[in-house]
Amino acid sequence: MTAALHPQTAVCPGCSAAPVAPVETAPTEARLAISLPTIHCQACISTVERGLGAVAGVRSARVNLTQKRALVEADPDLPPAQLVSVCEALGFEAHELDLAALAATDTDRAGRELLLRLAVAGFASMNVMLLSVSVWSGATDATRDMFHWISAAISFPAILYAGQPFFRSAWGAVRARRLNMDVPIVLALVLALVTSLWETSLSGEHAYFDAALALTFFLLAGRYLDHRTRAAARSAAEELAALEVPRAWRLDGEGQEAEVPVADLRVGDLIRVRPGGRMPVDGDIVAGRSELDRSLLTGETLPVLAEPGDPVSAGEVNLTGPLTLRASAVGPETSLHRMADLVAIAESGRSRYTSLADSAAKLYAPGVHILSAVAFVGWYLFTLDARVALNIAAAVLIITCPCALGLAVPAVTTAASGRLFRAGLLVKHATALERLAEVDTVVFDKTGTLTAGTPEVVNLGDLGPDQLAVALALAEGSAHPLARSLSRAIRATGLAPAPVEDLREIPGYGTEATLSGRRLRLGRAAWVGGTGAVAETATWLDCGDGPAVAIRFVDALRPGAEQAVRALRRDGKRVLLISGDTTAAVADLAARLRIGDWVAEALPEQKADQVAALTRAGHKVLMVGDGLNDTAALAGAHVSISPASALDAARVASDIVLLGQDLSPIAEACRVAGRATRRIRENFRIATVYNIVAVPLAIAGLATPLIAALAMSASSITVSLNALRLR
């Protein structure tokens, strides 16, 4: 997804040696963005701006505290890594952001346009309301006519400008021969304006200019709230994507490394991947030896050995030694990208869902039209006066107009999303909350979702103090996750490392050292000489004085995993575990979390099939997963959640992103979603009650503009207050 956002240069590798056009667009200035998650006060702003401004090559630096990032204008050859290290030296956590992925947040045109329309509608409705109040309180004859004419002069241009979103959407619906919420809105606006103008020209008593403007204002407020909630979620999601700056180190003819964007890599390039780095392309290893972590792609926790000649896929993480690859597929051709594309084809759970607002509109829109048409025909036949009949039809349309309905959903979604955001959940999709409320079955992935992906030692007690001291000394010589976890665990017992000599790491195998003439080894079973099958992840220790011993690890649980599973089950939901990892590892975790239903060694298609089978059986499935092997299942489930550490493709496929490490907000989210849906239904009921009271008055011809204004404002305010109870 991130890669797809980058412009592809349309040059084939063969032709690139002789460029057709001279390079004339050398940029003289580069814009860089740095994410600074820990800044919080005025002193931070000054420190960062002064620090960045002092770097040679920086033209200007400006911090945005709301978004917690700094925008820097600099010379094009200034490496972003330098700016990041400057910020880190000042004591702030800093990450480079990919501006291409952020572009959409900067120019939020749609939001700004809505805000301007809302401002115009607010200004006009306040003025017209003032004039109307004097009419209601007894202005007569020429004064009333003058006030009506002034109101008309304000209302017409204001509604023409501010009501455009409704006109456009209603026109689109009518042209497609459908009815949506905007059709009755537009009809009410137009009819109100036309009859009011007619009445005014005949010195009539009732004009609905204020009602038409108040209607526009309240409905625009609902639209704006809706837009802002979605824009906030989109910008946070973009920030997550932008944090993964796609860069790679390419080797040129002389073996020199150069940092290039991943989009510039070509098939056949030699690429260096450092320990801890993610493979940018599919390829074959030409030099180096290391271990690969494939957990994001397959769910396997056990690292696999990688030697020259072995194939690697984009997305795998290099663990121990530097590797040199020859790219065999880049960009959209990589297996990672092809699998992500499959997700787009898979039928998405959200496309089958009709939102509450849509189903309400389906009932509501035809009802309103029929009611107002019946009122018109009835009064015309009764009085044979088109003016009276039209007036009453307009009053019916205005009073039934879905003002409160327009606010009912966005007000609740805004309040609920705000609450979930504070709990660490980012709601990306508009109807995700409604779908989450219906969930009765929760499917978890194992690696990276229920587990943190960091191993924990289980059998430290099997080793004597001497062995532990040796293990600590050896483990500190490596950055391998197992070695790091082992050294942390032994350090916690208070032991000091043994005084070993010649400590060296052999990438892909382990670490080796000597102690008083004995050869010591810590690493893979085959290399150290370990015997006996071990089901779990294990490393072996050879102290040179006996058989090698196994040090076993289990995957540490993510914080809150236990609470989340327990709370979900307490709420009456069925919890399943479907993983691509080995049976032993999955069974162990299921026992730890007391999950009865589990499936191990599931392929990505099997995961999606399981979810589809559950859906066919009538269950509403919530899928929680992070890996590429989960993406099809994430897209196919009724609603899906992925942690922020997930692959970009998985985050895109899911409706909700979990921002922190903690899993416990998931159960809370289900409860909040249930409450939000209840509030939405309550709001619909409130709006209906207002209509039931006011519509008979309107049809009986007793409705005045004052009653219309009171009913509309009262119902809108009640609905908004009801939504605010969720916060």
Next chain:
Amino acid sequence: MTVLSYLIPISLILGGAGLIGFIYTVRTDQYDDPEGDARRILSDAWDEHPKP
């Protein structure tokens, strides 16, 4: 009632001035960083002379 012919234009002009002011602030990105702007006022960096 002649006072109305002054008061109505005055109220419209004042309201319009507010609206134009609001449109100006939206157009010039003054709501991009509300938190930062609220705190920048505490900085004494440009107290002596304006930022060049």
